[in-house]
Amino acid sequence: MGTDKIKLALIGLGQRGLRLYYAAIKQREDVEIVALCDNYETRLKEFAAMLEKEDGKKREIFTDYKECIDKSGCDCVIVSTAWNAHIEISMYAMERKIAVGCEVGGAYSLESLWELVRCYERTKTPIMMLENCCYGRLELLTLNLKRKGLLGEIVHLEGAYRHDLREEVTTGEEKHHYRLMQYLKRNCENYPTHELGPIAKIIDINCGNKFDTLYSVSSKSVGLEGFVKSKKIEKLKGEKFAQGDAVTTVIKCRNGETITLNLVTSLARYYSRSFLAEGTKGLVCEENQSVFLEQDFPGEYFDWRSHFGNIEEYYKKYDHKLWVGGVNEIGEHSDIDKMVIDEFFDAVKNGT
Structure with a gap:
């Protein structure tokens, strides 16, 4: 152009x-x-x-x-x-x-x-x-560690969209938000790519690997109905929401890796994508913000709590080039x- x-x-x-x-x-x-x-x-x-x-x-x-x-x-x-x-x-x-x-x-x-x-x-x-989460700092750190061979061969990955959306869903009519009708009429893993996008990159999906089989199971649906009742939202009184409160999906890949995805958006909780990558030589865990590499921690570890948050050390050593030098952060996930x-x-x- x-x-x-x-x-x-x-x-x-x-x-x-x-x-x-x-x-x-x-x-x-x-x-x-x-x-x-x-x-x-x-x-x-x-x-x-x-x-x-x-x-x-x-x-x-x-x-x-x-x-x-x-x-x-x-x-x-x-x-x-x-x-x-x-x-x-x-x-x-x-x-x-x-x-x-x-x-x-x-x-x-x-x-x-x-x-x-x-x-x-x-x-x-x-x-x-x-898919903005393909550019997440932790996800790109994991990709970098994998490419350098520091995680060994990747065997299992996990991810989630855990986000309390009860207010967003139940105010869908006045805010013209599409999620309300989705949650009233459908029950599925409706938002998988925040976690699955980065995972696909890490294990070479469509570049020599593929998702082979999957199955999904859903919990009961009580979170939104309880929220409607507690907040006295009259316009939704008596409505039955089809969307289950927790949906778990398990995927098997052609090269043998397994993936677990979770969707939890109608329960009281903090935001998390619950990213986890486990390989033969180490792992990266979002929930406790830590990296475990066999080269740095040989032997068994029964109490890992003292190392929670050590991911900052690994950012300094192995940050992906897209994050080196910082990013123009504007707030929330605007980066x-x-x-x-x-x-x-x-x-x-x-x-x-």
């Missing part, structure tokens, strides 16, 4: 779209938002007014994503809508040679994923899943949002 600015259409202006703008898009001097699109006209106009107040520029606004893609003259789109629209919007853009950065989630069947693959093979239009969005725009700009 040379020195021209990248013309972006931002489709989906809810919580995620707003976060991506402030964490990453706003800082890019080589990116120009030319169009905004959202189903909800009030949210759309508020977002447009916010941008105009910041830089004095008016943007084209659309409530129909097809019109947005066809008429805005954009070079690329970022799709941060509700999950169920991700695939159809992405494919519509790809058919028109518009590069796509797609937020995580959205496929409701294997066939829809094959449709996306066939769309790429037909159009050769690039699409990138914007990894910035990294993934920068990768997307750099790829669009360089044609890679």
Whole structure:
């Protein structure tokens, strides 16, 4: 694209779209938002007014994503809508040679994923899943340790999305948040890529390895109903939520590794992705923020508590190059949002 600015259409202006703008898009001097699109006209106009107040520029606004893609003259789109629209919007853009950065989630069947693959093979239009956790510092440290051979051969990995979303889910109607209907109607592992994305990289999925089999089991669903009752949320009184409070998935890989995933989003708890990687020579554990390497700790260890938090020592020695020198941290997980969005725009700009 040379020195021209990248013309972006931002489709989906809810919580995620707003976060991506402030964490990453706003800082890019080589990116120009030319169009905004959202189903909800009030949210759309508020977002447009916010941008105009910041830089004095008016943007084209659309409530129909097809019109947005066809008429805005954009070079690329970022799709941060509700999950169920991700695939159809992405494919519509790809058919028109518009590069796509797609937020995580959205496929409701294997066939829809094959449709996306066939769309790429037909159009050769690039699409990138914007999985920010692939850029997490701990996850990239693990990748670095694995590549240096310090963990030995990886045998087992674990990850989770453990995040108290009870308020987000139960205020879905007034905040136009898609999770409410998802949790009322579906019961599944609905958000696996935060943990599975980094894991796939570490064990070379689609680069000589593959996920072979999986099964998922769900617990009962009582967390959201209890929250509705305790908070006296009248509009949801008596509603039965299909989504189980805890979903456990076990995956077996072609090269013999096992993976355990957990989804826990409707119980009282702290946030964690519960990352764990175990190899023949050591492990990395998020929950106690520690690294165990056989070369540094030979012999048996029955009490590991004194080494909780030793991960900082390993960051100093083995930090991934993307984290060396620090990252422009803005708050919460905005650092990894910035990294993934920068990768997307750099790829669009360089044609890679």
